Amino acid sequence: MVALKTILLGEFASAEEIKRFQTEAELAANLQHANIVSIHEVGEVDGQHFYSMDFVEGTDLAHLIRNESLSVEEAAEYVRVVAKATQYAHDNGVIHRDIKPSNILIDENNQPHITDFRLAQRLDANTRITVTGQILGTPSYMAPEQVSPKRGAIAEPTDVYALGAILYESVTRVPPIQGDSSASLLVDVLEKTPKPPSYYDSSIPKDIDTICIKCLSKNPRHRYQSAEDVYDELTRFLNHEPIEATKISRIKRAWRWSCRRPANAAFGATAMILGLLLFAIFCGFLAPQVHSARAFFTGKVTYSVEKHPVLDHPVAYIRNARIIYVGATVKETNRVAQSYGTVLATG
Numbered sequence: 001m002v003a004l005k006t007i008l009l010g011e012f013a014s015a016e017e018i019k020r021f022q023t024e025a026e027l028a029a030n031l032q033h034a035n036i037v038s039i040h041e042v043g044e045v046d047g048q049h050f051y052s053m054d055f056v057e058g059t060d061l062a063h064l065i066r067n068e069s070l071s072v073e074e075a076a077e078y079v080r081v082v083a084k085a086t087q088y089a090h091d092n093g094v095i096h097r098d099i100k101p102s103n104i105l106i107d108e109n110n111q112p113h114i115t116d117f118r119l120a121q122r123l124d125a126n127t128r129i130t131v132t133g134q135i136l137g138t139p140s141y142m143a144p145e146q147v148s149p150k151r152g153a154i155a156e157p158t159d160v161y162a163l164g165a166i167l168y169e170s171v172t173r174v175p176p177i178q179g180d181s182s183a184s185l186l187v188d189v190l191e192k193t194p195k196p197p198s199y200y201d202s203s204i205p206k207d208i209d210t211i212c213i214k215c216l217s218k219n220p221r222h223r224y225q226s227a228e229d230v231y232d233e234l235t236r237f238l239n240h241e242p243i244e245a246t247k248i249s250r251i252k253r254a255w256r257w258s259c260r261r262p263a264n265a266a267f268g269a270t271a272m273i274l275g276l277l278l279f280a281i282f283c284g285f286l287a288p289q290v291h292s293a294r295a296f297f298t299g300k301v302t303y304s305v306e307k308h309p310v311l312d313h314p315v316a317y318i319r320n321a322r323i324i325y326v327g328a329t330v331k332e333t334n335r336v337a338q339s340y341g342t343v344l345a346t347g
Contacts, residue, residue: 002040003055011047018049020118025051027094028117035085037105037115056115058108062101065170072208073238075170078104078112080234083163085114086227090156093123097154099162100141101169121154139185140175141165144218147186156227157220163230164215164223171208172200176216190218207243214245 007013007021022042029039029051042051061078064070070078082104089096098119105113119136137146143161145152168176176194179185194216196209211233217223224230224245236243 001055002052004050004052006048006050013049021049024117024120027120027122028053031089031092031094031117033085033088035081035111035113036089037113053115054113056105056107056113058106060102061104061106061112061166061170064106065101065173070170072171072204075167076208076234076238078106078170079163079167080231080238082112082114082166083227083231083234085112086159086163087231089114089120090123090159090227094120095123095154095156096120096159096162097146098137098141099159099166100138101166104166123155135186139179139182139189140169140177142186142189143220144190145220147189151190151218152220155220157223157225160215160223160225160227160230161217161220163227164212167208167234168194168197168212168216171204171212172197174200176212193218205237207237210243210245211237 007017009017013021025039025042028037029042032038037056038054040052040054044050082099086096086099094117096114096117096119098116099114103114103116105115107113135142135147141162143151143158145154145158165176177185177188177192179188194213197212198204198206198209211230215223215230224233233243233245
């Protein structure tokens with residue numbers, strides 16, 4: 001049994017839509033893998049373009065995430081198998097660019113199958129946007145380099161990002177990047193670091209946190225460099241073996257943030273330096289006061305009682321000429337001062 005896919009607008013489809021449809025069929029038809037939906041026939045009838053493909057009886061991962069409570073192990077196994085199939089596509093020169101839960105079909109034997117190569121491109125291509133300027137992809141699963149060419153080239157780590165996003169959502173039931181609109185989502189894809197999965201559920205293992213966050217790194221160089229690496233890492237996790245990735249320290253996370261937002265980082269550093277400078281000045285002013293106060297209470301202060309030339313009252317001075325008491329009479333002032341130490345002189 002096969003399924004038939006056609007262009008929604010039929011004979012009214014634009015040249016761009018027809019070209020994309022034909023590219024999808026061409027790229028997918030060259031991929032023969034047990035976990036990739038196979039393409040059989042490509043054709044056109046009365047202006048309606050179509051292709052036939054395997055019919056997968058079952059559901060999709062998006063439905064399972066919404067309606068089932070997947071265990072961490074089940075989620076990891078689904079993504080592990082998808083990662084292996086993704087690596088096969090990469091080995092054959094194809095980047096999917098839109099791997100997401102709804103594009104992963106789950107058959108009756110609980111095996112996942114990647115489908116919908118509508119946005120796929122060859123590894124040697126350099127297409128990010130259509131001629132109409134529309135960004136290609138699904139924001140919650142798009143890597144930063146799909147949003148901005150300044151973030152890097154479309155390559156294997158682009159699909160690695162999507163694998164991490166799928167794993168993240170499979171264990172938390174929420175996508176790593178959320179927003180009220182596509183525009184805000186795209187900004188967050190570039191700037192916002194997702195919370196670790198365990199933020200939503202403390203029972204999620206730290207290794208899953210580490211794997212997800214590594215896949216979702218903003219810089220492609222900081223991700224796993226291949227889908228095979230993700231497959232191997234999840235295999236280690238499922239076999240209860242130590243994973244190879246290490247948890248990102250707060251210092252390293254702060255450094256990566258500063259590299260992405262140098263202006264904000266410079267402002268923060270300047271504010272911190274000014275704060276430290278003010279703190280040092282304050283401490284320099286306060287230290288003698290603290291020293292004098294400590295001396296009072298340990299009986300080590302030396303002072304004199306004299307008549308103040310302006311106040312016209314006897315005052316008690318500590319040795320560095322700071323006033324510690326103003327009295328009505330010399331006798332009273334001397335009596336109070338005596339409680340702090342030895343009288344040197346009276347005025």
